Amino acid sequence: MGRTSKDKRDIYYRLAKEKGWRARSAFKLLQIDEQFKILEGVTRAVDLCAAPGSWSQVLSRHLQGGKDQMVVAVDIQSMAPMPGVIQIEGDITKHSTAEKIIQHFQGHKADLVVCDGAPDVTGLHDIDEYIQSQLLLAALNISTFVLKPKGTLVCKIFRGKDVHILYSQLKLFFTTVTLAKPRSSRNSSIEAFVVCQNYSPPEGYEPTMLNPLTFHSEDDLRNTNAVNRYIVPFVACGNLLPFDSDTNSSLQATDDNYQFREPVQKPIAPPYAESVALRRKAALDKPSYPSGSS
Numbered sequence: 166m167g168r169t170s171k172d173k174r175d176i177y178y179r180l181a182k183e184k185g186w187r188a189r190s191a192f193k194l195l196q197i198d199e200q201f202k203i204l205e206g207v208t209r210a211v212d213l214c215a216a217p218g219s220w221s222q223v224l225s226r227h228l229q230g231g232k233d234q235m236v237v238a239v240d241i242q243s244m245a246p247m248p249g250v251i252q253i254e255g256d257i258t259k260h261s262t263a264e265k266i267i268q269h270f271q272g273h274k275a276d277l278v279v280c281d282g283a284p285d286v287t288g289l290h291d292i293d294e295y296i297q298s299q300l301l302l303a304a305l306n307i308s309t310f311v312l313k314p315k316g317t318l319v320c321k322i323f324r325g326k327d328v329h330i331l332y333s334q335l336k337l338f339f340t341t342v343t344l345a346k347p348r349s350s351r352n353s354s355i356e357a358f359v360v361c362q363n364y365s366p367p368e369g370y371e372p373t374m375l376n377p378l379t380f381h382s383e384d385d386l387r388n389t390n391a392v393n394r395y396i397v398p399f400v401a402c403g404n405l406l407p408f409d410s411d412t413n414s415s416l417q418a419t420d421d422n423y424q425f426r427e428p429v430q431k432p433i434a435p436p437y438a439e440s441v442a443l444r445r446k447a448a449l450d451k452p453s454y455p456s457g458s459s
Contacts (some may be wrong), residue, residue: 179426181219187430190281191219192349193358194319196403198227200345201360203317207276208234211266211311213257213304214282216240217430218247224279225249237269243433258303260374263310274313280304280320283356290355294325301331301359305338308364309372318361325355332397335359338366348403359397 181189198204204227212221215238228234229249238244239253239262246252251269255262267274282304284296304320312318318339322331335342339361346357432438443449 182426182429185429186219186222187217188219189349191223192403193281193347194220194223194279196347196349197319197345197358197360198223200400200402201343201362203277203319203360203362204228209270209273209275210236210277210279211275212236212238212250213278213280213307214240214300215252216242216244217432218244218250220279220281221247221250224277235270237266237275239266245430245433257307258374260310263307263374266311270311274316275311276313276316278304278308278312278316278318280318283321283323290323290325294323294328294355297321297323298325298328298331302334305335306372306374309338309366309370312364314364314366316364318359318364320359320361322357322359323355324357329397332359335361339363340365342397344397344399345402346399348401357399 181187181191184191186192204224207224207228210224210228212218212224215221218238221236221238224236225247226249228236236250237253238247238250239255239257241254241256243254244252253262253265253269255265280301282300284293284300286293301320301322305318308316308318318335322328322344324344332342340363341361343360343362344357345360346352350356440449
């Protein structure tokens with residue numbers, strides 16, 4: 166029997182609650198680490214666009230045990246506290262945010278920077294891909310401030326027709342760039358993750374928020390010394406035996422053994438809270454007019 170992607174998401178959502186993760190996206194980072202071993206030897210890690218905090222949870226659980234190990238989570242919105250995680254409520258496009266990260270690391274730089282951030286998708290793929298590319302560039306830009314040489318950057322990317330331009334920009338700063346598709350990510354989704362290893366910025370490069378490295382077209386690349394087309398390896402990561410995105414099995418939600426669990430992390434200040442409050446007061450209902458009135 167065929168399984169829908171919605172059923173797949175429900176399964177991972179249930180697994181996330183059972184294991185105490187704030188979101189099912191935790192499995193994506195776990196499967197990336199399973200393939201690339203990005204958490205080995207890491208003592209300082211940064212989670213950009215961290216809310217609701219599932220990737221920060223993964224980092225903190227793997228880094229526990231050493232006195233010098235530290236996880237800093239950054240997001241423009243507030244999150245509920247997490248053990249072993251220092252939270253910064255800030256904008257990743259601001260220089261002050263990079264300074265705060267370095268301050269928490271006591272002047273040291275991070276071994277690993279991860280970013281699972283994504284815009285509120287519109288459904289218009291060209292627009293969504295462009296906005297996501299700018300978010301990736303913002304993550305890359307702040308990483309040039311806080312990431313130590315030979316460090317690793319993992320960032321979400323939407324694959325589109327001009328995605329090779331982003332690969333070329335990343336290849337300027339990292340010797341190895343690989344495109345990873347975790348098993349917990351739907352096959353039908355354009356989402357993937359770039360795993361950038363061995364941070365090696367160009368000689369003489371000075372990080373700056375005022376002039377980020379941004380190319381928008383092939384012409385921009387031709388006017389630089391950058392590689393204008395880099396073939397990025399594509400890797401499917403995660404055990405091939407578990408749930409597949411486009412297959413299905415019964416959730417057995419009516420089974421006697423099924424136990425309901427509350428969400429691990431409930432929203433603190435969701436944007437829809439005001440709308441729900443108004444609807445309860447019938448303040449959003451359309452006014453009714455007598456028949457025949459204009």
